[in-house]
Amino acid sequence: MSLKVVVDWDLCQDHGQCAFAAPEVFEIGEDGRMRVLIEEPDESLRGAVEDAADVCPVQAIRLEG
Amino acid sequence: MTSQRALVVGAGLGGLRTAEALRAAGFTGQVLVIGDEDWAPYNRPPLSKEALAGELEHDKLAFRVRSNAADVVWRHGERVHSADLDGRTVTLGSGETLGYDALVAATGVSARRLPLPGPPPTAAGGRHVIRTLDDAIGLRAVLVPGARVVVLGAGFIGCEVAATARKLGCEVDCVAIDLLPMIRPLGVELAAELQRRHEVQGVTFHLGVGVTEFLGDEHVTGVVLSDDTRLDADVVLEALGSRCNVAWLEGNGLDLTDGVLTDTALRPLRAGAPVDGVAAVGDVVRFPNLRFDDRAWRVEHWNIPTDSGRRAGAVLSAYLGDEGYDEVAGAPWTLLPSFWSDQYDTRLQSYGMPGLADPDGIRLLEGTLDDECVVGYHRGDDLVGVVGIGMLRAVNGYRDKVGRAVSDG
Numbered sequence: 001m002s003l004k005v006v007v008d009w010d011l012c013q014d015h016g017q018c019a020f021a022a023p024e025v026f027e028i029g030e031d032g033r034m035r036v037l038i039e040e041p042d043e044s045l046r047g048a049v050e051d052a053a054d055v056c057p058v059q060a061i062r063l064e065g
Numbered sequence: 066m067t068s069q070r071a072l073v074v075g076a077g078l079g080g081l082r083t084a085e086a087l088r089a090a091g092f093t094g095q096v097l098v099i100g101d102e103d104w105a106p107y108n109r110p111p112l113s114k115e116a117l118a119g120e121l122e123h124d125k126l127a128f129r130v131r132s133n134a135a136d137v138v139w140r141h142g143e144r145v146h147s148a149d150l151d152g153r154t155v156t157l158g159s160g161e162t163l164g165y166d167a168l169v170a171a172t173g174v175s176a177r178r179l180p181l182p183g184p185p186p187t188a189a190g191g192r193h194v195i196r197t198l199d200d201a202i203g204l205r206a207v208l209v210p211g212a213r214v215v216v217l218g219a220g221f222i223g224c225e226v227a228a229t230a231r232k233l234g235c236e237v238d239c240v241a242i243d244l245l246p247m248i249r250p251l252g253v254e255l256a257a258e259l260q261r262r263h264e265v266q267g268v269t270f271h272l273g274v275g276v277t278e279f280l281g282d283e284h285v286t287g288v289v290l291s292d293d294t295r296l297d298a299d300v301v302l303e304a305l306g307s308r309c310n311v312a313w314l315e316g317n318g319l320d321l322t323d324g325v326l327t328d329t330a331l332r333p334l335r336a337g338a339p340v341d342g343v344a345a346v347g348d349v350v351r352f353p354n355l356r357f358d359d360r361a362w363r364v365e366h367w368n369i370p371t372d373s374g375r376r377a378g379a380v381l382s383a384y385l386g387d388e389g390y391d392e393v394a395g396a397p398w399t400l401l402p403s404f405w406s407d408q409y410d411t412r413l414q415s416y417g418m419p420g421l422a423d424p425d426g427i428r429l430l431e432g433t434l435d436d437e438c439v440v441g442y443h444r445g446d447d448l449v450g451v452v453g454i455g456m457l458r459a460v461n462g463y464r465d466k467v468g469r470a471v472s473d474g
Contacts, residue, residue, distance in 0.1 A: 015405060015414070016457050020464070032457050050131060054082070054371055057405060058115075059108055059128065 002040045004064040005049055011060035021055050022048035069094030069385050072155060072163060074145045074313070075171030076100020078108070079347025079370030081128055083169050086378020088133040092385055094166070096137045099157070101144040104198055106130075110367055112201040113225040114407050118232055121202050145172075150317045150333075150340055167381040170314060170325050170333070170345040171374070174307035174365065176200070179217065183279025186303075191285035193302045195222060207300045210234030215288055215298040217276060219246035221406050223304035224259070227268050228408040238296050239263070240271045240288070250420045251452060252427040252442070258434050258454075259408070266409055271296070307365065309349050324351040324363040330380045330394035331373055339394075342384055344377035346370060356399035356468035357418050357449060364402045364418070372400040401467065414460045417442070417467035419450030431459050439463065 005025060014034050018026040024045060029035050041049060046063070053061040071087050073080045076098050084096045100106075107126040111117070116126060130137070144158040148168065156162045176194035184190035188203035195201055204226075208214065212235045216223045219241035227237045239246065245256035246263065260270060271290055278289040279301070287297045311321040318335045320326035325333050325345035331352055332339035345352075347370035351363040376398055383393040406413040419427075422442035430451070432438030437455030441448055441463070448467055453460030 013407075013412075014457060016461055017403075020461075028458055028461065030458075053129070055368065057108075057110060057367060062129065 002065055003043060003046060003049065005036055005039055005041060006062040006064055007034070007036060008060045008062070011058045013058055013060075015057045017055040017057065018052035018061060021052035025049055026052060067094040067385075069166040070164065071096045071167040071169070071381060071385065072165035073098040073169040073171055074148075074155065075169070075173055075310075075347070075349075076102065076139060076141060077106055077171065077173050077347065077370065078128065078367075079173065079349075079374050080169065080171035081106040081130065081134075082371045082374030083171060083344070083346050083377050083381075084137045085131045085134040086375045087167075087382050088131075088137075088378075089375075090379045090382030092378075092382040094385065096134070097140065097163070098137060099140045099143050099145055099155075101142065102197055102199075103142045105139065105141065107198060109196070110405075112198065113195055113222050114229060117195075117201055117205055117208070117226065117229045121198065121205055123198060126198065145313050147313050147315075148317065150314075150319075150335075150343060153342075155313075166342065167385055168343045169377055169381070170311075170343070170349060171347050171370070172310035172313065173348045174309050176303065177305045177308050178303050179276055179279075179305065181276065181279055184281045184283060184285045190283065191281070191298070191300055192279070193300060195226060195302065195304065196307075204300070204302065208233045208235055211236065212299045213297050214238070214300045214302065215240060215296050216302045216304055217241075217288070218302075218304035218306065219243055219270070219272070220304060220306065221247060221250075221404070223302065224263065224408055225406060226302055226304060227263060228266065231266050231268060232409075235300075237268045238271060238298075239268055240274060240276060240290060240296070242273065242275050244273050246270065246272075250415070252419070252422065252424075252440075254427065254429075254434060255440055255452060255454075259411070261435075262409060262411055307348070309363075311349065324349045326361055327352045329353055329355065329398050331377045332380070332394070342381070344381055346373040346377045354399050354402075354418075354468075355397065356401065357421060362418070366402045366404040368403045369400070376400075399468070401464065411454055412457075413452060413454060414457060415450060415452040416460070416464050417448070417450030419452055421449045430463075432456055 176196040248256040275291040280287040331344040383390040419442035426443035430441040442450035451463040
């Protein structure tokens, strides 16, 4: 089963810390809003996405699978 | 599976991240976490911000535990009374003694209270602090429209609660011995701008004064300030900083003057030498961060428990497994302190240690102070910190320029 990145957009406040932990998966857009670049990342990115979930100040990121 | 035990004292974010890091680094023995709160680890920053204004529920604030740490044993609602680092045991408040092979001090800090007589220092006495979820629930119940709230202390937590209380329709006075709110981390210009923003929102500041008296018997009715001002109060919040929860480590020859003094492997120092098999993490650890200098600092920012917990987990796992311990412990390791604060529509984001700046080393880097901006904090020619109001992308762009270019562990 592949990984799935789930962001609770009601919680997300665009802190942008995820984009440093997992730049392949998250990015801060020109408008200052967070974006998910890869919703179903490869297993090799699991650690980075877990790190991104850890450093989210509002704990809006969840990794399924 | 070895029969070793890693004992983590403190079930907050630092304890959680250390437990996860022990597993991530390959430790297969028992990980036992003991915490004095009744709650599983939860996120504290919202307690003075959005959660205080909205829903204060543990399941909305609880941290998810990584799947690799699903077998960690948690004992909540128990207090560790003392530790014997030579005998490798801790004793709980109940009298029970537990042995360990590795010990983690993740006991954090408690809110400091004013040592003045008067109504009892409890929510029932109208004297609140805000550190735990239970504290926040108690405070939330009395932040009702029209309530007269006196916030003692104008640091981040005091100012965040002041903003939240205004949002909830309370009348807010903020009292501090400092001359400007949040001046120590932010410096004069930014602090003055934030004071202005609070005043626009209706907060009344009383700065450069102390509190000499609490009024009221069973419940606080007001405070008297050192300039003889009397402020009526239905609610008093004591947001006066913290004291470290280190009493349980006394008697072991450690330096506990401001948290637990450690080396860069987060091992406590005894007579200048690290104590193997022990680590301190989170708000309670005072450690040299070579990204800035070789002085030991204790930093109460939200990213410290996670970054120090990962470091401690790696060092202790290597120690317990007797695999590359000297290499892991001796490897260069630094972290980048980071904080944010939300007050009304103002979002502050900082990287580094702005408090280390020279008095004349604070300069506007981008934007304008009364709107959105990035302020740089310099010590000599070195950028030691940045603080942004808004301008997230711009602030984040300075992240790698803060401090010396040492690799983050």
